[in-house]
Amino acid sequence: MAAVPVKKIDPKAFNLKEQVVSINRVTKVVKGGKNLSFSALVVVGDPDQRVVGFGTGKAKEVPSAIKKGIEAAKKNLHHVNTVGSSIPHVVLGKFGSGAVLLKPAPEGTGVIAGGPVRAVIQAAGIHNVLTKSLGTHNPHNVVKATIAALDQLRDKAAVAELRGLAVENL
Structure with missing residues (x-):
C-alpha cells in the first residue's frame, strides 16, 4: 500500500482533553546507587472534532512526565473517519506483537473496550464500537495498534476515489 502523506494538524484549533493511560516507574542503576524516574503514556483528543493523538514523557517527577507526554501527544494528532457515532467498517490494527480489532456497533451499544483501547476510542469521540485486544497487553503497543487501526478507517468518498x-455505485 502506498504511503499516504500526513498533514500536520494544529493542536491550537481543538479543545483537547488529555487522559493518562499508564505511569511507569523506571530505575537506572548507576555507580552511586539508583536513579529513579517516571515514564507516562498520555492520550489526547477532541471528541467533537474526531482528533486523537498519543505521546510519552519521561521525567524525575510524575506531573512533569505527564506534561511532557501531553506536549508530545499534541504533536502527534490523527484525524479519525467515523459514520455517525461508530466506525465505518471492521479494521485490525497491529503494532509490535499487539493487535486491536475494531468493529462497528449499532446505536446504544457503547464502547466495549479495555483500558488503553478505551482511552483512545473515547478521546477520538467514538461512542459505539466493539473491540478486542489481541497479543500483548503492553499499554504502549496497544495504544499504537489502536491508532494504527483508526488510521486505516476510510469514508465512502475515499474508497470510491481509490x-x-x-459514491452511489459502491
Whole structure:
C-alpha cells in the first residue's frame, strides 16, 4: 500500500482533553546507587472534532512526565473517519506483537473496550464500537495498534476515489 502523506494538524484549533493511560516507574542503576524516574503514556483528543493523538514523557517527577507526554501527544494528532457515532467498517490494527480489532456497533451499544483501547476510542469521540485486544497487553503497543487501526478507517468518498467509481455505485 502506498504511503499516504500526513498533514500536520494544529493542536491550537481543538479543545483537547488529555487522559493518562499508564505511569511507569523506571530505575537506572548507576555507580552511586539508583536513579529513579517516571515514564507516562498520555492520550489526547477532541471528541467533537474526531482528533486523537498519543505521546510519552519521561521525567524525575510524575506531573512533569505527564506534561511532557501531553506536549508530545499534541504533536502527534490523527484525524479519525467515523459514520455517525461508530466506525465505518471492521479494521485490525497491529503494532509490535499487539493487535486491536475494531468493529462497528449499532446505536446504544457503547464502547466495549479495555483500558488503553478505551482511552483512545473515547478521546477520538467514538461512542459505539466493539473491540478486542489481541497479543500483548503492553499499554504502549496497544495504544499504537489502536491508532494504527483508526488510521486505516476510510469514508465512502475515499474508497470510491481509490476504486475510480462514483459514491452511489459502491
